[in-house]
Amino acid sequence: MKKYMFAVAFVATSMSPAYAQEEPEVSVSGSVALVSDYRFRGVSQTDEGMAIQGGFTVSHASGAYIGTWGSNLAGWGTFGGSSMELDIYAGYAFPVGAATIDVGGTWFMYPSGADTTDFFEGYVKVSGDLGPVSGLVGVAYAPSQEALGNWSNTPQSVVGDKEDNLYLWGDVSAGIPQTPLTLKAHLGYSDGNPGLGPNGTSIAPTGTYWDWMLGADVALGPVTVGIAYIDTSITNSDRQYILPGFANTRDGTNIAAGKVIGSISVSF
Helix, strand or coil: CCCCCCCCCCCCCCCCCCCCCCCCCEEEEEEEEEECCCEECCEECCCCCCEEEEEEEEEECCCEEEEEEEEECCCHHHHCCCCEEEEEEEEEEEEECCEEEEEEEEEEECCCCCCCCCEEEEEEEEEEEECCEEEEEEEEEEEEEHHHCCCCCCCCCCCCCCEEEEEEEEEEEEECCCCCEEEEEEEEEEECCCCCCCCCCCCCCCCEEEEEEEEEEEEECCEEEEEEEEEECCCCHHHHHHCCCCECCCCCCECCCCEEEEEEEEEC
């Protein structure tokens, strides 16, 4: 799951009575957010500090869409970059019975960084509703690329190594009737190179571990205030051989350890 605090709405083809006003062929949606810690698949990308994030999506009535999303980072300047993540994504969402299938891909960029920092990942997501409960399951696969390779000084590393990464996840949310409160949960599994990333044994986030989240959102018009507990199966012993990488630069703590994270976002 890319970024726990956001979801993108996709427009599916529909038929309207002749007397009804036609829906626009193209629509634009987006959001801007402030989060206390940017976690990507359970791992902090901001040294456990705050992040400003935002993006927008252009959707066509056919189900096709394209968009971009960005966030500040910590540590990526090490690779000559601007300590920023900028994603470009595109895909096609279409209904199948009561579900929606979404097929697309994301290009993860770290502007002005080293040539091997950027990488591509394709995805397939299936979502649907059952009463007040919404669910989603997804598969994301990044083919072998240097950004995912084991480039560290560990014994397993190879100069120019290329690795792939598989990410499986599921999300569920449920609105509490007659309240602005929504409860949410996430479970994900990453299967990549033998080490950990970023700033571990690879430039991009990879490794083999679980991540999970439990949280709640309160919607106040276009503003959503959220709180979530995010954690991973990555222990201190798992990261011993790559220290001081994969550690908070202020106190050396595990940047994948459990933490309560707050957010406030505005959607349009």
